[in-house]
Amino acid sequence: MSPASERNAGDEGPGAGAGQVDAALAARARLERLLAAPTPFRADTGEADPAVTAVLESTDRPRHEYLDAVWRAVTASRVIVPVIAHAPPGAHAVRLGASDAVPSMPRARGREVRPDDAARDATAPALSLPDGHVGLPVFTSAAAMAAWRSDVRPVPVEPVRAARVACAATDQLWVLDPGTHDLRLPRPAVLALAEGESWVPSWRNGPVQAEVAAQLGEVPGVTGVAFAPGEEAELRVFVRIASGGGMPAVAAALEACQHIMVDPAWGDFIDTVELCPLPA
Structure with a gap:
């Protein structure tokens, strides 16, 4: 123990242990x-x-x-x-x-x-x-x-x-x-x-799925969105992406979809999600 440490320990006084x-x-x-x-x-x-x-x-x-x-x-x-x-x-x-x-x-x-x-x-x-x-x-x-x-x-x-x-x-x-x-x-x-509310899992929650589909549907190249219960995650999201623009366009669309789904705001409604891209 350094001298400074000894001084600090000594400053606690004999009453420190009793206080604890x-x-x-x-x-x-x-x-x-x-x-x-x-x-x-x-x-x-x-x-x-x-x-x-x-x-x-x-x-x-x-x-x-x-x-x-x-x-x-x-x-x-x-x-x-x-x-x-x-x-x-x-x-x-x-x-x-x-x-x-x-x-x-x-x-x-x-x-x-x-x-x-x-x-x-x-x-x-x-x-x-x-x-x-x-x-x-x-x-x-x-x-x-x-x-x-x-x-x-x-x-x-x-x-x-x-x-x-x-x-x-x-x-x-x-x-x-x-x-x-x-x-x-x-x-x-x-x-x-x-919060005194009923829990509706996202795999059967229509309003949550509708909002997810609306946001993903705005991504260029996305032509369809569907949902199912996940095998490991709570929700599986199927995203159909047009392949006419080539692989760079498909990759860009998939990246945009992933960016949407990692928004922390979904955490109030979706526990975990699997994003599954499908070719158009």
Whole structure:
């Protein structure tokens, strides 16, 4: 340790450690109040809703139908959010106080969540996803949560509250039952729930498809647009491009279509998209 570091450490004084302990104890007390607050789930046993379990096990469905059915079942039940009183240094954390119930939700695309002061309030650990986004872990049962981490406590909440927490403090994403199902639920679905709206997947959302078709139809060389559920993505967009102008014209049209579809504004309505060019 350098002399300057020694001086800085010494400036904290003998009361610094006691202050940290007091902060940790206060955080635990706030957590206890949170868990003891009136809730429609006071008698919740932590078991999974049989209807949700049945849908999660129906993995023989096409991917788009599976996600749609899982979302409808989960939002008709309750979810469990894991809570810790003190987040480890450097860990992602989500404040889980009363401020999560805000009337208008922020659009915080790409926001990285880090705790400012993890001892100030009860927090829910957030997940860092492989694509760089941060999501809120939500569980269908206390057993699924315990299989993921043993150092957290289950708090059953209404799905809309969990959606508001995710929208306020993560990249507006849920990961359902990490460690077992590891199911990433679509961002537009979480956003719609937080705002009190119904989620209509883009593969069956007529107004969204009409707007996409209108914008792509303005690209020179595009002669038709069609839609289908994606195999890996939520939505597959077929774009028919005239080949009469040669490969340079086709490449320019395809580049323009890609530029339109990467507009972040689509993120509120389309989770992921596959763009499939077709020759005219």
